Amino acid sequence: VALPITFLSDYGYDDEFAGVCRAVIARIAPDATVIDLTHGIAPHAVHQGAVVLARALAYAPVGVHLAVVDPGVGSERRAVAVEAGDGRLLVGPDNGLLRPAVDRLGGVVRAVDVSATPVRLDPVAATFHGRDIFAPVAAHLANGARLEDLGEAFEPEGIHALEVASRVVAHAVAVDRFGNVALDLAESDLPAAGIEREERFAATAHGRRLEGTYARAFADVPEGEPLLYRDAADAMALAVNRGSAAERLALEPGAEVVLTPA
Amino acid sequence: VALPITFLSDYGYDDEFAGVCRAVIARIAPDATVIDLTHGIAPHAVHQGAVVLARALAYAPVGVHLAVVDPGVGSERRAVAVEAGDGRLLVGPDNGLLRPAVDRLGGVVRAVDVSATPVRLDPVAATFHGRDIFAPVAAHLANGARLEDLGEAFEPEGIHALEVASRVVAHAVAVDRFGNVALDLAESDLPAAGIEREERFAATAHGRRLEGTYARAFADVPEGEPLLYRDAADAMALAVNRGSAAERLALEPGAEVVLTPA
Amino acid sequence: VALPITFLSDYGYDDEFAGVCRAVIARIAPDATVIDLTHGIAPHAVHQGAVVLARALAYAPVGVHLAVVDPGVGSERRAVAVEAGDGRLLVGPDNGLLRPAVDRLGGVVRAVDVSATPVRLDPVAATFHGRDIFAPVAAHLANGARLEDLGEAFEPEGIHALEVASRVVAHAVAVDRFGNVALDLAESDLPAAGIEREERFAATAHGRRLEGTYARAFADVPEGEPLLYRDAADAMALAVNRGSAAERLALEPGAEVVLTPA
Numbered sequence: 037v038a039l040p041i042t043f044l045s046d047y048g049y050d051d052e053f054a055g056v057c058r059a060v061i062a063r064i065a066p067d068a069t070v071i072d073l074t075h076g077i078a079p080h081a082v083h084q085g086a087v088v089l090a091r092a093l094a095y096a097p098v099g100v101h102l103a104v105v106d107p108g109v110g111s112e113r114r115a116v117a118v119e120a121g122d123g124r125l126l127v128g129p130d131n132g133l134l135r136p137a138v139d140r141l142g143g144v145v146r147a148v149d150v151s152a153t154p155v156r157l158d159p160v161a162a163t164f165h166g167r168d169i170f171a172p173v174a175a176h177l178a179n180g181a182r183l184e185d186l187g188e189a190f191e192p193e194g195i196h197a198l199e200v201a202s203r204v205v206a207h208a209v210a211v212d213r214f215g216n217v218a219l220d221l222a223e224s225d226l227p228a229a230g231i232e233r234e235e236r237f238a239a240t241a242h243g244r245r246l247e248g249t250y251a252r253a254f255a256d257v258p259e260g261e262p263l264l265y266r267d268a269a270d271a272m273a274l275a276v277n278r279g280s281a282a283e284r285l286a287l288e289p290g291a292e293v294v295l296t297p298a
Numbered sequence: 299v300a301l302p303i304t305f306l307s308d309y310g311y312d313d314e315f316a317g318v319c320r321a322v323i324a325r326i327a328p329d330a331t332v333i334d335l336t337h338g339i340a341p342h343a344v345h346q347g348a349v350v351l352a353r354a355l356a357y358a359p360v361g362v363h364l365a366v367v368d369p370g371v372g373s374e375r376r377a378v379a380v381e382a383g384d385g386r387l388l389v390g391p392d393n394g395l396l397r398p399a400v401d402r403l404g405g406v407v408r409a410v411d412v413s414a415t416p417v418r419l420d421p422v423a424a425t426f427h428g429r430d431i432f433a434p435v436a437a438h439l440a441n442g443a444r445l446e447d448l449g450e451a452f453e454p455e456g457i458h459a460l461e462v463a464s465r466v467v468a469h470a471v472a473v474d475r476f477g478n479v480a481l482d483l484a485e486s487d488l489p490a491a492g493i494e495r496e497e498r499f500a501a502t503a504h505g506r507r508l509e510g511t512y513a514r515a516f517a518d519v520p521e522g523e524p525l526l527y528r529d530a531a532d533a534m535a536l537a538v539n540r541g542s543a544a545e546r547l548a549l550e551p552g553a554e555v556v557l558t559p560a
Numbered sequence: 561v562a563l564p565i566t567f568l569s570d571y572g573y574d575d576e577f578a579g580v581c582r583a584v585i586a587r588i589a590p591d592a593t594v595i596d597l598t599h600g601i602a603p604h605a606v607h608q609g610a611v612v613l614a615r616a617l618a619y620a621p622v623g624v625h626l627a628v629v630d631p632g633v634g635s636e637r638r639a640v641a642v643e644a645g646d647g648r649l650l651v652g653p654d655n656g657l658l659r660p661a662v663d664r665l666g667g668v669v670r671a672v673d674v675s676a677t678p679v680r681l682d683p684v685a686a687t688f689h690g691r692d693i694f695a696p697v698a699a700h701l702a703n704g705a706r707l708e709d710l711g712e713a714f715e716p717e718g719i720h721a722l723e724v725a726s727r728v729v730a731h732a733v734a735v736d737r738f739g740n741v742a743l744d745l746a747e748s749d750l751p752a753a754g755i756e757r758e759e760r761f762a763a764t765a766h767g768r769r770l771e772g773t774y775a776r777a778f779a780d781v782p783e784g785e786p787l788l789y790r791d792a793a794d795a796m797a798l799a800v801n802r803g804s805a806a807e808r809l810a811l812e813p814g815a816e817v818v819l820t821p822a
Contacts, residue, residue: 040328044317050598050736056620059620062593071317071321088313095318095325161790161791253372254424333579333583357584515686527686529687530692
C-alpha cells in the first residue's frame with residue numbers, strides 16, 4: 037500500500053497547476069491518498085508557507101509531504117527530498133520552506149538533491165518543477181522508493197534555514213478570511229514583553245494602533261473588541277470579535293507588528 | 299470499510315483549516331473517502347450553510363456528514379453528532395446549521411453532545427473545534443464507532459432550528475459567481491403571490507427593481523433579460539441571461555428581496 | 561476496480577456545484593478516484609477550458625475525463641461522451657470544449673449523445689447538467705459501462721470544433737495569480753513572425769506596449785523585466801519577473817495581444 041501524500045503550495049485555485057500535479061501523482065501512485073493542506077499560500081510567500089506547513093504536519097498522518105512555494109524555480113536553487121527524524125519524507129525546493137517543519141519533526145536525518153532525479157518528467161519545464169520534479173519524486177516515495185534512488189545525497193546540515201523574526205517585534209504570517217492575523221510569536225514569548233493573559237495589550241503597525249484584551253477566546257470579549265489570543269495552531273493571533281483586525285491595522289502577511297502592554 | 303465523509307464549511311481556501319481537518323481525518327480513518335461539498339460558505343453564514351447542506355445531501359452517498367459554520371466557537375454552544383431517520387450521521391455545531399438537512403432526512407433519531415468527546419484532540423483549541431472535536435468525531439463514526447461512545451445522549455427535539463423566512467418577502471441565500479441569486483423560496487410558494495410560470499415578475503431590493511420572465515431556463519429568454527427560475531436545487535433563483543442579477547439589485551446573501559407580479 | 565476520473569469546470573469554489581457533482585460520482589462509483597484539475601476556469605470561458613483541458617490530460621492517468629464549461633446548458637446543445645484514440649473517455653457539452661483535447665489524444669473514435677441518457681438523475685434540472693447528466697455518465701463509465709449503453713451513437717466527425725486564433729495576433733487564454741499570461745501560441749509559431757529566442761520582442765494590447773526579452777526562464781532576466789517564454793504547458797506566455805504582465809497590459813482571458821520583434 038502507498039503512503040499518504042500531503043500537498044501544500046502557492047498555486048492557488050484559478051489555475052490547473054495543483055490539479056496537474058495531482059494528476060501526475062495519480063498516474064505514478066494510483067493508490068496514494070492525496071490530502072491538499074492548502075494551495076492558498078500567498079504567491080512566493082516562502083515564510084508563510086513554512087509556518088503553515090510546520091503547524092499542519094503535526095496533524096497529518098506520517099507519509100510524504102509535498103510543498104511547493106518556489107520563487108526561485110529555474111535558478112540554481114536545489115530541489116530536495118529529506119527524511120525527518122520521525123520518519124516523514126518532505127519534498128520541495130531548498131529555500132527554507134521545509135526547514136521549520138523538519139526542525140519540529142526531529143531534524144533532517146537524510147537529504148538528497150533531486151534536481152536531476154531519474155524519475156523527472158522530461159523535458160523539465162524551467163517554470164514548473166512542481167509537475168516535472170517534485171510530484172514524481174513524491175509519488176515514487178509514496179510507492180516505497182528509497183531516497184538514495186531518487187537523488188544525490190548531501191549533508192543534512194546543508195538544508196537552508198529561514199530568517200527568524202525578533203520576539204517583541206512580530207510579523208503577520210497569515211491573514212484569514214475573517215480578518216484574523218496570525219503572528220510569528222509563541223505564547224511563551226509574551227511574558228518577557230510584559231504582556232499578560234487577561235490584561236490589556238496594544239498592537240501597532242503602519243503607524244496605526246489597536247488596543248484590546250489578551251483573552252482565551254472570541255466569546256470572552258464583547259462584539260467589536262480587539263483581542264490577542266493563542267490560536268488553534270498555538271501561534272499568537274490578533275483579531276476583532278465579529279470584525280477584522282487585518283483591516284483595522286491594514287495588515288498583510290509579512291507586515292511588522294509591535295506588541296506592548298497597553 | 300469506512301463510511302464516506304462529506305465536508306462543508308466556511309473555512310475558505312486561503313487557509314489550511316479545511317486541509318488540516320482532512321489531515322486529522324486521514325490519520326484516524328485512512329480508508330474513508332472525503333468529499334468536499336464546499337468550503338466557500340460565507341464566513342459565519344449559518345443560514346446559507348444550512349440551506350446548501352440540506353440540498354447537497356440529497357445527492358450524497360449515505361455516510362458521515364461533517365459541517366462547520368460556527369461563529370459561536372469557544373462559547374457554550376453545543377457540539378453535536380446526530381443520526382437522521384435515513385441512517386445518515388451529521389456532525390457539527392448545534393446552531394441551526396444541521397437542522398434543515400436532518401428535517402429532510404427523516405428527522406433526528408438520536409443525538410449526542412460531543413463537546414467533551416473522548417476522541418477529541420487534547421488540548422482543544424478554543425477557536426478550532428473543526429480540527430479538535432468535529433473532525434475526530436466524524437472520522438471515528440466513519441470507522442464504525444457508535445454515537446453513544448462519542449458523547450452524551452440528549453433529547454433529539456433539543457436540536458436547534460433556524461428561523462424560517464416569510465413567503466413573498468424572500469432573502470438571497472446564495473450568490474454564485476455568475477451573479478445568479480438563489481432565494482429561500484420554493485416554486486410552490488409563488489402561485490399564492492400571483493406569480494405564474496411564463497408570466498412577468500418584478501423583484502425589488504434595496505429600492506432597486508428588476509422586471510423579467512418567470513422561465514424554465516436561461517435559453518428561454520434573450521440575452522440581457524432577467525429571469526426567475528427553479529434552479530438545480532429546486533430553489534427559486536434570480537438571474538440575468540449572460541448578466542448578473544446580483545449586480546443589478548446589489549444583492550448579497552441575507553438581503554431581502556420582494557417578489558411580485560409585474 | 562474503477563477508472564480514475566479527472567474533473568474540470570467553471571463552477572468555482574464559492575458554491576457547492578463541483579462538490580455536489582463529486583457527491584453524485586461517489587454514490588455511483590465509490591471506488592473511483594476523482595482528481596480535480598481545476599474548477600477555476602473563468603465563467604463560460606469555453607476556449608480557456610478547452611486549452612487547459614488539452615494540456616492537463618497529457619499528464620493524467622488514462623481514465624474518464626469530465627469537463628463542464630457550459631454556457632448553453634438548457635438549450636439544444638448536445639451532451640456527449642466520446643472515446644479518444646488512446647482509449648480515454650471524455651464527457652461534457654458538445655460546444656468545442658472537448659475538441660482540442662481529443663485532437664491531441666488520437667481523435668474521436670466513438671461518440672454518443674447522452675442528452676437523454678438512461679443513467680440521468682430525474683428530473684434533469686435545466687441549469688445543472690453537470691450534476692444530473694455529466695456526473696452520472698462519468699461515474700458509470702468509471703465503473704466500466706459501455707458508451708453505447710449510455711447514449712445514442714453519432715458520427716465522430718460531428719463533434720464541434722473551436723475557432724483557431726491567428727498566429728501573430730494571439731489571445732490571452734489564461735492569466736494566473738502571478739499575473740503571467742498564457743497565449744494561444746506555440747513556440748514554433750514565433751520564427752515566422754521574426755521573433756527569436758534571446759532577442760527583444762514587443763507585445764501590444766489595448767493600445768499599451770510592453771518590451772522585453774524572449775527568454776528561457778524568469779531567472780534569466782532581471783527583476784522588473786518583461787519576458788516571453790515557453791511555459792510549463794509548452795504554450796508561449798508573457799510575464800514580468802516579480803511583477804504582473806496582466807496588469808501592465810490590462811489583460812484578461814480573451815484579450816487580443818499582438819506580438820512583434822522590438
